[in-house]
Amino acid sequence: MSEKDDLICDILKRIKDVHPEIDHTTLRLIEAGVRRDWGGDRPYISKTQFDRDKMLARDGMIYRDYLKGERLALLSRRYKLSSRRIRQIIQQKAEEAKKIQSNKK
Secondary structure: OOHHHOHHHHHHHHHHHHOOOOOHHHHHHHHHHHHHHHOOOOOOOOOOOOOHHHHHHHHHHHHHHHHOOOOHHHHHHHHOOOHHHHHHHHHHHHHHHHHHHHHHO
């Protein structure tokens, strides 16, 4: 695979083109972190721009479905997200619920 075929290299180049003040070391640290966290996965990239309200509503539905006993594989298919992303959403929502419970005490 050449550098031009690598998504991470393409994104970092675009960032550098828009923000030339970002140093090479910072870009390499970002690259290392992204490759560590996502390397080998097939991340989903939406064709449309991010809609935070819709995402938050979707994440809430995923968590409710999970609490009702839905399996991760089904949630992944239903919401067209990777199993990894489904697990991240569930973990995030569980942590939020835990904070809310601790604040009520």
